[in-house]
Amino acid sequence: MIKVEHLHKSFGKLEVLSDVSLEIAKGEVVALIGPSGSGKSTLLRCLNLLEVPTSGHVYIDGVDITVKGTNVLKIRENLGMVFQHFHLFPHKTVMENMIYAPTKVKGVDKETAKREAMDLLRQVGLEDKANSYPETLSGGQKQRAAIARALAMKPEAMLFDEPTSALDPEMVKEVLQVIQGLAHTGITMVIVTHEMGFARNVADKICFLDHGQLLEVSTPDVFFSNPKTERAKEFLSKVL
Amino acid sequence: MGLDFSQINFGFILGGVLVTLEFTVLSTIFGFILGTLLSIIKISKFAPLRWFGIAYTSVFRGTPLLVQVSLAYWAVPQLTGYDIPALQAGIITFSLNSAAYVSEVIRAGILAVPAGQRDAALSLGVPYGKMMRDIILPQAVKNILPALVNESVALLKDSSLVSVITANDLMRRAEITMSNTYRYFEPLILIAAIYYVIVIFLSWIGSRLERRLRQSD
Numbered sequence: 001m002i003k004v005e006h007l008h009k010s011f012g013k014l015e016v017l018s019d020v021s022l023e024i025a026k027g028e029v030v031a032l033i034g035p036s037g038s039g040k041s042t043l044l045r046c047l048n049l050l051e052v053p054t055s056g057h058v059y060i061d062g063v064d065i066t067v068k069g070t071n072v073l074k075i076r077e078n079l080g081m082v083f084q085h086f087h088l089f090p091h092k093t094v095m096e097n098m099i100y101a102p103t104k105v106k107g108v109d110k111e112t113a114k115r116e117a118m119d120l121l122r123q124v125g126l127e128d129k130a131n132s133y134p135e136t137l138s139g140g141q142k143q144r145a146a147i148a149r150a151l152a153m154k155p156e157a158m159l160f161d162e163p164t165s166a167l168d169p170e171m172v173k174e175v176l177q178v179i180q181g182l183a184h185t186g187i188t189m190v191i192v193t194h195e196m197g198f199a200r201n202v203a204d205k206i207c208f209l210d211h212g213q214l215l216e217v218s219t220p221d222v223f224f225s226n227p228k229t230e231r232a233k234e235f236l237s238k239v240l
Numbered sequence: 241m242g243l244d245f246s247q248i249n250f251g252f253i254l255g256g257v258l259v260t261l262e263f264t265v266l267s268t269i270f271g272f273i274l275g276t277l278l279s280i281i282k283i284s285k286f287a288p289l290r291w292f293g294i295a296y297t298s299v300f301r302g303t304p305l306l307v308q309v310s311l312a313y314w315a316v317p318q319l320t321g322y323d324i325p326a327l328q329a330g331i332i333t334f335s336l337n338s339a340a341y342v343s344e345v346i347r348a349g350i351l352a353v354p355a356g357q358r359d360a361a362l363s364l365g366v367p368y369g370k371m372m373r374d375i376i377l378p379q380a381v382k383n384i385l386p387a388l389v390n391e392s393v394a395l396l397k398d399s400s401l402v403s404v405i406t407a408n409d410l411m412r413r414a415e416i417t418m419s420n421t422y423r424y425f426e427p428l429i430l431i432a433a434i435y436y437v438i439v440i441f442l443s444w445i446g447s448r449l450e451r452r453l454r455q456s457d
Contacts, residue, residue: 087354089357104374
């Protein structure tokens, strides 16, 4: 459902992504891993055009979103995104965060949106926080709320940008469990992560990036036990 | 010497409170609306719009308010033949002028909202206009509220300038009283006190508003 072709992205003179091509099938769970600064997050952000690629193509369900005039908003509705630093709207309660986009963008009526939001909050274990402001939540709770907010738009795919990197260690697990739970629902997921154990458990496919190049695409078993490239071997020897 | 308030027509002077408040409130509101639009123009990706915003601010900040008011009241009718009422000329000038200052404040407020808020809104498919209105501006305004209250207080005090274009505000009524009675201290100290009370009142409203907006913290 997501296809990336010869993607390049530069910030000024700095080339962050260099000729990346990748295909992600419907329902697939893909982990993007690699050292800091390898371009993982930029690649993820190119998938919903939060970053505009310098050249190359990104197809979502067959539609080339890099073509000028594409309805990017419509595409984004369908691609939920979860950020390292949560980015909940601080002036809105958890419930208001949840129903804002469904009511204001999709035109779902408020009652339906609230009912669905409540179901999702129950799913992530936050039903008692519906009327709290984000400021009062712990990091793990904020991230679970942010995941629920993205799911409220009923996206076909979810993009996770280092969802546990900003969390205290004891809160990592509760967030990973929620994401793992999603993996079983058949939703397509692309996850940028430094949690190797998690990537190995949850992903169907591992993509290893280094210096803006996609060096390896393989199954977790192959990648973690028998990486092909020197760079991947070196990386794994440092993180495992 | 000694003070003699007996010749002062209190009712006449107090009548100026309404005029002064009308100036202040309307100019604050229009100035805020125009300033918001101007601030969005200034962060636009479209360069000519940005230039317009910068030039606008530069002109209105770079010329005296008294000259601007005089231009609106005396010079515009000469050009257009439209005999502009003092109140209208005053409110238009003050709103346009205030917009220049407020737009800078709001622009800073918008830039201070973390970039992640924009990312989060866009990733949910929220269009730019709604994102600004519902997500970015409410957070920006919350942070700049003290500066906005300052602007409103400044407008109130500067409103005394409209007395020169014959608007019947507090200042002008004090001047009329002075020329009728040859008493200077009494009317001036009286309107000074009135201005002060209104400023305190405005600040009080501002701090209440601030407390309400801080609910989410």
